[in-house]
Amino acid sequence: MVMTASTPQKKHSGSPKAQTPLDKMTQSKKQLLEFQEKLDTLVDSMTKNPSILSRIATIWGKISLWQKVLGGLLLLAPPILLGALVQSITAYAIACVLLVSYLSISVLLDDHFTHTQNHTQDIKTGVSNLAEGMSTVLSVLEQISDALAEQVASFSMENQHFTEHLGDLKQGNNALSSETQRLRQTENSLNKTEAELAATCIDLQEDLARQVLLANETQQALTQLQSDFANNQQLLQEKNQQLHAITEQFQQDSAQYSQKITVLNETIQKLSALCIDRHTDREAFNLRLTELIHGKSLQRNGFFSEEKELAQVKKQLQDATERYEQLMSVFSEQIGRLEHLASQAY
Known part of the structure; x- marks a missing residue:
C-alpha cells in the first residue's frame, strides 16, 4: 500500500509547472479516485480464496435466523421421532448431542462470520481513512506545489534580476579593469617620476x-x-x-x-x-x-x-x-x- 500511495504523489509533484490550478485539481481528484478503487480492489483480493471454515461461516452468516431454526428442527426431528416411537433413551441422547453440537457449531460459525465481517469492515474503514489522509496529503502537497510554483516564479524573477545585475557587474568589472590599467599606467609614470625626482x-x-x-x-x-x-x-x-x-x-x-x-x-x-x-x-x-x-x-x-x-x-x-x-x-x-x-x- 505504501508503494501504491507514493505513485500518485510522484506523478502529482512532477507536473505543477506545466498545468493550471484547475487541471491540477482535476488530476488530483482523478488520482484519488483511482487510488480508492485500487484500495478497494486490494481489500477484496484479501477476502478472496478463503479457507473452508471461512466459506462455511460466510454461507452460514448469509442464512436467515428462521432458516437456521428450521434446519435445526429438521436435524433434531428424526432422532426425537425415533425415540418417541421406540421409547429409546439413546435416541433422545443422540438428539441432545445433535442439539448441543448444532448450537455450538452455529455459535462458532456466527462468531467467525461476525469477526470476518468486522475485520473486513475495519480494513475498509482504515483504507478509507488512509484515502482521506492521502487526500489531505495531496491537498497539502498541492499547496506546497503552489507555494513551490510561486517560489520558482520568484526565483525566476530573482534569476532575471541577478542576470541583469550580473551584466551590470560585468560592466563594472570592465570599468574597474580599465581603471586598474589606467592606475597601473599612472603608477608606472609615478615610479618613473619618483626615480627622476630621486636623481x-x-x-x-x-x-x-x-x-x-x-x-x-x-x-x-x-x-x-x-x-x-x-x-x-x-x-x-x-x-x-x-x-x-x-x-x-x-x-x-x-x-x-x-x-x-x-x-x-x-x-x-x-x-x-x-x-x-x-x-x-x-x-x-x-x-x-x-x-x-x-x-x-x-x-x-x-x-x-x-x-x-x-x-x-x-x-x-x-x-x-x-x-x-x-x-x-x-x-x-x-x-x-x-x-x-x-x-x-x-
Missing part, C-alpha cells in the same frame, strides 16, 4: 653641498674683506687725522710764510729803495732769497706728496668699498639660491 634630489644635494662650500668660501672671503675694510677704515681714519694735522700745520706755515713774504716784500722794497750798489752784496742777497724760496718749495712739495698719498689711500678705500659691495651682492644671491635649493630638496 634630481641627489643632484640638488650635490649642488647644495657645492653651494654650501661656495657659501663658506664666500663667507670667509667676506670676513677677510670685512677685516680689510676695517683695517682700511682705521688707516683712513689715521690718514685723515694726519691730513688734518698736516692741514693745520700747513695753514700755520702758510700764515707764517705769508707774514714772512710780507716782511720779505717790505724788506725788498726797502733794499730796493736803498739801491744796493755792490755786486757781492747783491749776490749774497739773491742767494739768501733763493734758499729761502727753495726751502719753502720743499715744504710745499712735502705737503703735496702727503696729499697725493692720502688721495691714493682714499682711492684704495673706495676700491675696497666697491669690492665689498660686490661681494655682499654675490653673497646675497648665493644665500637666496641656497634657500631656493633647500626648499626644493625638502
Whole structure:
C-alpha cells in the first residue's frame, strides 16, 4: 500500500509547472479516485480464496435466523421421532448431542462470520481513512506545489534580476579593469617620476653641498674683506687725522710764510729803495732769497706728496668699498639660491 500511495504523489509533484490550478485539481481528484478503487480492489483480493471454515461461516452468516431454526428442527426431528416411537433413551441422547453440537457449531460459525465481517469492515474503514489522509496529503502537497510554483516564479524573477545585475557587474568589472590599467599606467609614470625626482634630489644635494662650500668660501672671503675694510677704515681714519694735522700745520706755515713774504716784500722794497750798489752784496742777497724760496718749495712739495698719498689711500678705500659691495651682492644671491635649493630638496 505504501508503494501504491507514493505513485500518485510522484506523478502529482512532477507536473505543477506545466498545468493550471484547475487541471491540477482535476488530476488530483482523478488520482484519488483511482487510488480508492485500487484500495478497494486490494481489500477484496484479501477476502478472496478463503479457507473452508471461512466459506462455511460466510454461507452460514448469509442464512436467515428462521432458516437456521428450521434446519435445526429438521436435524433434531428424526432422532426425537425415533425415540418417541421406540421409547429409546439413546435416541433422545443422540438428539441432545445433535442439539448441543448444532448450537455450538452455529455459535462458532456466527462468531467467525461476525469477526470476518468486522475485520473486513475495519480494513475498509482504515483504507478509507488512509484515502482521506492521502487526500489531505495531496491537498497539502498541492499547496506546497503552489507555494513551490510561486517560489520558482520568484526565483525566476530573482534569476532575471541577478542576470541583469550580473551584466551590470560585468560592466563594472570592465570599468574597474580599465581603471586598474589606467592606475597601473599612472603608477608606472609615478615610479618613473619618483626615480627622476630621486636623481634630481641627489643632484640638488650635490649642488647644495657645492653651494654650501661656495657659501663658506664666500663667507670667509667676506670676513677677510670685512677685516680689510676695517683695517682700511682705521688707516683712513689715521690718514685723515694726519691730513688734518698736516692741514693745520700747513695753514700755520702758510700764515707764517705769508707774514714772512710780507716782511720779505717790505724788506725788498726797502733794499730796493736803498739801491744796493755792490755786486757781492747783491749776490749774497739773491742767494739768501733763493734758499729761502727753495726751502719753502720743499715744504710745499712735502705737503703735496702727503696729499697725493692720502688721495691714493682714499682711492684704495673706495676700491675696497666697491669690492665689498660686490661681494655682499654675490653673497646675497648665493644665500637666496641656497634657500631656493633647500626648499626644493625638502
